[in-house]
Structures are given as C-alpha cells and as structure tokens.
Amino acid sequence: MSFFRNQFANVVEWQEFRDDMIFYKWSNREIKKGSKLIIRPGQDAIFLNNGKIEGIFRDEGEYDIESQIIPFLSTLKGFKFGFNSGMRVEVLFVNTKEFVVKWGTQNAINIPTLGLPGGMPIRANGTVNFKVTDYIALIDQIAGVREHYVVEDVKIRITAVLDQLLMKWISREGKDMFNLQSNSFEISKGIQEDLDMQMIKSGLSITGFNVMSFNYPKEIQDMITKNASFGMVGNVDRFQQISLTEGMASGKMSGGGTASDMAGMMMGMNFANQMMNKMNQQTPNQSGPTQNPQPPSQPEAGSQKRPNFCPNCGTKTGEGNFCSNCGQKLV
Structure with a gap:
C-alpha cells in the first residue's frame, strides 16, 4: 500500500509560483481518486493526454477532479478510478497576466x-x-x-x-x-x-x-545640444552675447581684471552701437542739416490789405491811407 500511496497525488497545483514564470508543467505523477485541483488567480489549468489538450479550466477555485474535471475532458470522460490505479495526465498551468x-x-x-x-x-x-x-x-x-x-x-x-x-x-x-x-x-x-x-x-x-x-x-549629442541652443536664441551673435554675459556673471572671466574690463567695454560698445543703429532706423529723415534753406518770404510794399476800421479809434475807414478821424496810418 505504501508503494501506491507514494506514487499518487492528492492535490494538483502550481507549486512555488513565480511572477516571472510563464507556465509550469505538473507531470510524472498519477492522480488518484479524491484528488483536488487548485487554480489560483491569474492561472489557467490545461489537462494534457499524450501531448493533446483534454480540457482547459480558467476559473479560480478548488475542484474535485473525479466529479468536476473528468466529466469535461475530451477522451477521458468515462475514466473510472480503481483501487490501485490512478489517472496519469499532465497539467499545464499558464500565467495569464501581461x-x-x-x-x-x-x-x-x-x-x-x-x-x-x-x-x-x-x-x-x-x-x-x-x-x-x-x-x-x-x-x-x-x-x-x-x-x-x-x-x-x-x-x-x-x-x-x-x-x-x-x-x-x-x-x-x-x-x-x-x-x-x-x-x-x-x-x-x-x-x-x-x-x-x-x-x-x-x-x-x-x-x-x-x-x-x-x-x-x-x-553627436553635444552638437545636437549646441544646435538647439542656437535655435533658441535666434542667431549666433546673440548667442555669443549671452555666453559672454554668463561667463562674466559666473566669474569664469575674472582671471584677470584687464580681460574682464575689456570684455565689459566691448559689450558696452556693441550695445551702444546697436542702440544708435536702432535710433537711426526709426528716424532716418530727422538727422543732419537741411540743404538750401529758404528764408521766409516778405510781403511786398503796398501789398498789405487796408483794414475796414481804424485800429486806433475804430472809425470806419475810407479809400485813403490815413484815418479821417485821428490820422492813424492805415497802410
């Protein structure tokens, strides 16, 4: 009796389950009467006979093999357990997760x-x-x-x-x-x-x-990064100005006072020139003396218009050049 007891299995399950294991084959043992099948979450159990699929069971739980599994097997539906005989099949457990x-x-x-x-x-x-x-x-x-x-x-x-x-x-x-x-x-x-x-x-x-x-x-990566920097600042001149400013701010140009001063002077001159150019572009016709200035025209003698009333006494004027009331010159 001990010989048969050691050769038969009471529980069919995926032993030592691992998350990185895709499938596990339970084999080389006979299933005896009263054995159980255990399917855990994320597992499918496939019963094989001579390499052919007998049945696939997907729902998790514990099943009695004789009453709940064998009736659904393709060619083993009529299998009957004997006293000293069991069913020799392979059970393939498949991990169903992604x-x-x-x-x-x-x-x-x-x-x-x-x-x-x-x-x-x-x-x-x-x-x-x-x-x-x-x-x-x-x-x-x-x-x-x-x-x-x-x-x-x-x-x-x-x-x-x-x-x-x-x-x-x-x-x-x-x-x-x-x-x-x-x-x-x-x-x-x-x-x-x-x-x-x-x-x-x-x-x-x-x-x-x-x-x-x-x-x-x-x-190659350094070249790509530098090219992207050029694109962000718009042009190389602007990139050089930014680089020079950052160098001065970070103290990387402070090795000699003369060099730092000269760099600052050059930057100041460049900025001043840019401002002058911008001003010249905005007011192109307002700089420089006007050529051939024309003096204001003077009215000719005798061409002044005679007023209708005397500016001194207010008497209405006539055809004469002097006011008939007060003698004020009208033209």
Missing part, C-alpha cells in the same frame, strides 16, 4: 546615414509587453519539450532580433537621424507589428512596444 520587460541595445547600432560612411552609432532602450494568447501553439512549440518557461527566455528571443528591427524602422523613409525621438511612436508601432508576427508562432502576442529614448555618441 508581462512587461525592459530592453536595451547591448551594442551601438550603426544606422546608415548620409555623410557618415560607417553609419550613425545609436543605442536605444524601452519596454515590451506580451502575454500568452494561443495555448495550442504554446504547447506545440515550447511546452511540449520544456517543464517551465520564464520571462528571461522570451527576452532573449526578443533581443536576438531587435537590432535588425530597429535598423529597419529607423532607416525607413529617411527619418531625421538627429531627431529620432519625434518619430519614436511610428518606430515603436512598426517594431511591435514585426515582433508580434514572429512571437505568435509560439503562442505569445506582443501587446505593446515602447522606445523610451535614443542615445547618441557624446560628440
């Missing part, structure tokens, strides 16, 4: 770039999401020969083809090599579609792919 994996290029990828014969060396990093969606493909391609499968196994498969996919989608349609982040959504979407086509053959679906950042060599 897995998130961080990835990063181990070596720089040389992207073909105009003007750079060796290509542009670029590194990238991000995340990829996947989950099990096809149990038949998973069993045929992986679970049929393995006892368990972990996230690291999938990560190795993804990184093996990721460099080629990055090169394909970065180079596609001549994208701006110096501003790849602006195209990261399109690049990520293309890589996700290609990865999904490869992984679905093994029962896995790529549910998300994200490029978080592209990293350039230090020399």
Whole structure:
C-alpha cells in the first residue's frame, strides 16, 4: 500500500509560483481518486493526454477532479478510478497576466546615414509587453519539450532580433537621424507589428512596444545640444552675447581684471552701437542739416490789405491811407 500511496497525488497545483514564470508543467505523477485541483488567480489549468489538450479550466477555485474535471475532458470522460490505479495526465498551468520587460541595445547600432560612411552609432532602450494568447501553439512549440518557461527566455528571443528591427524602422523613409525621438511612436508601432508576427508562432502576442529614448555618441549629442541652443536664441551673435554675459556673471572671466574690463567695454560698445543703429532706423529723415534753406518770404510794399476800421479809434475807414478821424496810418 505504501508503494501506491507514494506514487499518487492528492492535490494538483502550481507549486512555488513565480511572477516571472510563464507556465509550469505538473507531470510524472498519477492522480488518484479524491484528488483536488487548485487554480489560483491569474492561472489557467490545461489537462494534457499524450501531448493533446483534454480540457482547459480558467476559473479560480478548488475542484474535485473525479466529479468536476473528468466529466469535461475530451477522451477521458468515462475514466473510472480503481483501487490501485490512478489517472496519469499532465497539467499545464499558464500565467495569464501581461508581462512587461525592459530592453536595451547591448551594442551601438550603426544606422546608415548620409555623410557618415560607417553609419550613425545609436543605442536605444524601452519596454515590451506580451502575454500568452494561443495555448495550442504554446504547447506545440515550447511546452511540449520544456517543464517551465520564464520571462528571461522570451527576452532573449526578443533581443536576438531587435537590432535588425530597429535598423529597419529607423532607416525607413529617411527619418531625421538627429531627431529620432519625434518619430519614436511610428518606430515603436512598426517594431511591435514585426515582433508580434514572429512571437505568435509560439503562442505569445506582443501587446505593446515602447522606445523610451535614443542615445547618441557624446560628440553627436553635444552638437545636437549646441544646435538647439542656437535655435533658441535666434542667431549666433546673440548667442555669443549671452555666453559672454554668463561667463562674466559666473566669474569664469575674472582671471584677470584687464580681460574682464575689456570684455565689459566691448559689450558696452556693441550695445551702444546697436542702440544708435536702432535710433537711426526709426528716424532716418530727422538727422543732419537741411540743404538750401529758404528764408521766409516778405510781403511786398503796398501789398498789405487796408483794414475796414481804424485800429486806433475804430472809425470806419475810407479809400485813403490815413484815418479821417485821428490820422492813424492805415497802410
């Protein structure tokens, strides 16, 4: 009796569950009468017989195998437990959650770039999401020969083809090599579609792919940063003025008083010249003497108009040049 007792199992469950484990195969033991099946949250249980699926159970809980499981199995519905005999089947427990994996290029990828014969060396990093969606493909391609499968196994498969996919989608349609982040959504979407086509053959679906950042060599990154600075200030002259001001404010130019004074004098002269130029542009016709000035015209003698009333006494004037009342000269 002890021999059979040691060979039979009372509980079928995923022992030593791990978050990074994609599936676990319970096998090499017989199930005896009265045994229980335990399905925990986030697990599916698949009963296999000779590598073929007998039944899939998705709801969490504890089940009596004889009364609640066997009646739903494809070819084992009529199985009866004997006194010293049990049912030998395999039970595959599948982790149903969506897995998130961080990835990063181990070596720089040389992207073909105009003007750079060796290509542009670029590194990238991000995340990829996947989950099990096809149990038949998973069993045929992986679970049929393995006892368990972990996230690291999938990560190795993804990184093996990721460099080629990055090169394909970065180079596609001549994208701006110096501003790849602006195209990261399109690049990520293309890589996700290609990865999904490869992984679905093994029962896995790529549910998300994200490029978080592209990293350039230090020399290239410094050039990009400086170019962005030029664009922000508008022109090189203005950039030089700002740099000179920052240098003086930070004390980096205080090594010698003469040098700092000369720099300040040059800046003052430059600012003064700019102000003068601006004033000249605003009032172009107001500077300088007027050429050939014309003196105001003087009225000719005798051309003055005779008033109607005498300005001295107010008497109405006549045709004469003097007032008839007081003798005031009228013209």
